Amino acid sequence: MMDSLDTFRLYVNDGLSDEEIAAQAARYQPLAQDLRDLIVLSIQSRGGDDDILAARKHLSDAKSILERDRETGPYGTRFNDSGTFRTWGNAAIGLRNPIAPPLDLQFEDDGRVWADFHLHAGYEGPAGFAHGGVSALVLDQLLGDTARHAGAPGMTGTLTVKYRQPTPLGDLRCEALLDRIEGAKAFAMGTISGPDGVCVEAEGVFIAPKWMREQREHTGVQGVQ
Numbered sequence: 001m002m003d004s005l006d007t008f009r010l011y012v013n014d015g016l017s018d019e020e021i022a023a024q025a026a027r028y029q030p031l032a033q034d035l036r037d038l039i040v041l042s043i044q045s046r047g048g049d050d051d052i053l054a055a056r057k058h059l060s061d062a063k064s065i066l067e068r069d070r071e072t073g074p075y076g077t078r079f080n081d082s083g084t085f086r087t088w089g090n091a092a093i094g095l096r097n098p099i100a101p102p103l104d105l106q107f108e109d110d111g112r113v114w115a116d117f118h119l120h121a122g123y124e125g126p127a128g129f130a131h132g133g134v135s136a137l138v139l140d141q142l143l144g145d146t147a148r149h150a151g152a153p154g155m156t157g158t159l160t161v162k163y164r165q166p167t168p169l170g171d172l173r174c175e176a177l178l179d180r181i182e183g184a185k186a187f188a189m190g191t192i193s194g195p196d197g198v199c200v201e202a203e204g205v206f207i208a209p210k211w212m213r214e215q216r217e218h219t220g221v222q223g224v225q
């Protein structure tokens with residue numbers, strides 16, 4: 001089990017300049033998008049044996065190239081001296097993660113957090129609709145980031161999800177607000193909406209873990225992102 005020390009090892013100031021970060025984003029983001037396209041093609045291709053074998057050979061070559069120089073393990077949270085944070089492996093917002101829809105969260109001054117996003121055919125649960133676990137993933141991230149945006153970052157303690165109507169695949173919007181903060185706990189609520197209105201509602205409790213609260217007491221620093 002990871003303890004708080006292990007967690008801190010995944011919070012790294014890697015000293016990159018903002019220019020270097022922008023160059024990395026420009027390099028790796030298109031790769032994640034290509035892989036997202038491949039996820040959809042894996043489901044939708046009608047290729048025969050020859051086409052699929054040929055495509056797999058290209059993918060195998062791509063894997064060999066990408067393996068030449070690589071890291072191992074999770075990406076963690078990286079930041080630099082100017083305070084640019086990167087969670088590029090994150091399953092919901094990670095710029096380098098093709099599993100992420102991704103959510104491009106918008107943070108408003110009034111505390112509201114929202115994103116327009118797209119769920120492709122790879123997020124299917126019931127025929128033609130989004131998997132309920134994927135909706136929960138989106139809402140967990142959205143509400144967690146809403147708590148963080150309000151200055152109360154924390155781990156999800158409880159996420160309550162109410163599925164009002166099936167969520168169609170395709171273009172969707174999610175939005176959330178902070179409800180209140182009580183000590184170590186921040187309460188946020190939000191929705192996912194499709195063309196016919198709200199499909200999913202959620203409430204979440206985000207809790208600053210004990211070690212983070214102790215760190216705050218000792219250092220006065222609010223904690224990690």
Ligand SMILES: CCCCCCCCCCCCCCCC(=O)SCCNC(=O)CCNC(=O)[C@H](O)C(C)(C)COP(=O)(O)OP(=O)(O)OC[C@H]1O[C@@H](n2cnc3c(N)ncnc32)[C@H](O)[C@@H]1OP(=O)(O)O
Nearest residue numbers: 140141144145148153154155156157158205207209210225
């Ligand atoms: C690495 C760290 C960075 C964190 C900063 C991240 C910020 C960046 C945000 C970006 C957005 C990410 C969005 C994705 C977020 C996930 O996906 S997180 C992953 C899923 N969640 C987890 O794995 C959490 C696992 N559980 C835990 O780590 C611990 O049980 C918790 C939730 C941190 C609480 O532990 P604790 O600090 O020891 O709690 P404890 O002192 O016993 O209780 C504190 C208070 O919380 C209440 N409480 C405790 N557990 C619960 C619960 N499960 N439900 C409701 N209330 C509870 C207690 O009753 C108590 O209330 P009061 O008595 O103060 O009224």
